[in-house]
Amino acid sequence: MRAILPRQWILVLAGLALLVVAIPPSRGAGHRVKLTGEVIDSWCQTTGIMFALGTAHHQCAIWCAVGGIPVGLRTSDGTLYTILKVDKDKENVANPRLLRLQTHEVSVEGDIIERDGLRYLLIDQVMDDHGIVNQTHADNGIQPYGE
Amino acid sequence: MRKLLLILPLLIASPAGAAESWGLPGEQAASFAGIVVDIQCALTRDCPKDCGAGRRQLGLLKKDGALILAMKNADPFAGATRDLLPFCGKSVTVDGLFTSNEGVRAFALQRIKPPGGEWIAANGFVRDWVKAHNSSEAEEWYRHDEAAQARIKTEGKLGLGPGQ
Numbered sequence: 001m002r003a004i005l006p007r008q009w010i011l012v013l014a015g016l017a018l019l020v021v022a023i024p025p026s027r028g029a030g031h032r033v034k035l036t037g038e039v040i041d042s043w044c045q046t047t048g049i050m051f052a053l054g055t056a057h058h059q060c061a062i063w064c065a066v067g068g069i070p071v072g073l074r075t076s077d078g079t080l081y082t083i084l085k086v087d088k089d090k091e092n093v094a095n096p097r098l099l100r101l102q103t104h105e106v107s108v109e110g111d112i113i114e115r116d117g118l119r120y121l122l123i124d125q126v127m128d129d130h131g132i133v134n135q136t137h138a139d140n141g142i143q144p145y146g147e
Numbered sequence: 148m149r150k151l152l153l154i155l156p157l158l159i160a161s162p163a164g165a166a167e168s169w170g171l172p173g174e175q176a177a178s179f180a181g182i183v184v185d186i187q188c189a190l191t192r193d194c195p196k197d198c199g200a201g202r203r204q205l206g207l208l209k210k211d212g213a214l215i216l217a218m219k220n221a222d223p224f225a226g227a228t229r230d231l232l233p234f235c236g237k238s239v240t241v242d243g244l245f246t247s248n249e250g251v252r253a254f255a256l257q258r259i260k261p262p263g264g265e266w267i268a269a270n271g272f273v274r275d276w277v278k279a280h281n282s283s284e285a286e287e288w289y290r291h292d293e294a295a296q297a298r299i300k301t302e303g304k305l306g307l308g309p310g311q
Contacts, residue, residue: 058306063289068226
């Protein structure tokens with residue numbers, strides 16, 4: 001077998017270095033998804049202590065997001081995802097971006113990580129914001145205090 | 148409901164006994180030990196200093212490896228970040244409630260106890276809010292918070308536009 005000269009080694013190592021840089025870092029257990037659903041207050045949704053969807057719950061959802069309760073995404077099949085990141089913003093407590101999306105129906109692309117019974121969502125891109133489409137106040141009033 | 152939300156901090160301030168019932172679906176009182184962690188850090192290894200300094204959801208990593216998101220604290224309409232943040236990276240014992248609904252199991256934090264310390268009621272959000280706003284409106288902080296007011300003024304209570 002022909003010996004590899006020092007100069008060729010340098011080229012091989014440089015090629016390997018470029019390959020490493022080109023591969024994005026792994027997120028471990030996460031997998032890629034595209035989801036459409038309503039941005040919601042995860043506590044009220046999870047507990048079911050008040051009607052937590054759509055216009056009936058919009059004010060409460062704002063209060064809860066400002067108070068630091070996790071904001072979630074609920075898809076039409078009832079699955080709840082806890083949002084940890086939106087675009088490049090990795091803050092998830094009282095995040096103004098999430099506050100502006102509260103109660104909106106959005107389509108997003110990102111990664112989900114399931115751990116101990118919860119589904120966490122890291123949104124890379126909000127592809128579409130349909131605004132508030134779930135008008136529930138006629139049937140459910142304004143939750144929780146009716147005012 | 149409103150009365151319940153307002154008396155919760157008083158109930159939790161009681162030093163004796165475990166978590167108080169809140170009448171939640173599938174409610175289960177729980178007391179367990181764990182290390183306070185930034186949830187995003189625990190899942191992705193993206194770990195800013197100080198668990199995100201109050202800007203990230205926090206939880207508890209139990210000895211058996213289970214990661215518990217603290218979704219709620221004992222204040223009305225508030226999460227648990229402010230209560231857990233002082234113990235970032237440290238072991239604590241917590242009291243609270245698990246609640247299950249629609250296949251999701253969530254944890255509400257009621258009290259925290261550092262090793263060798265006393266139980267602390269998990270109502271840090273309103274405590275900090277009152278200090279930051281120099282306000283006496285603790286009972287209904289959410290009606291007086293500028294960020295919440297600004298959004299509701301812009302979007303209306305229903306989110307359909309100003310005044311709606």
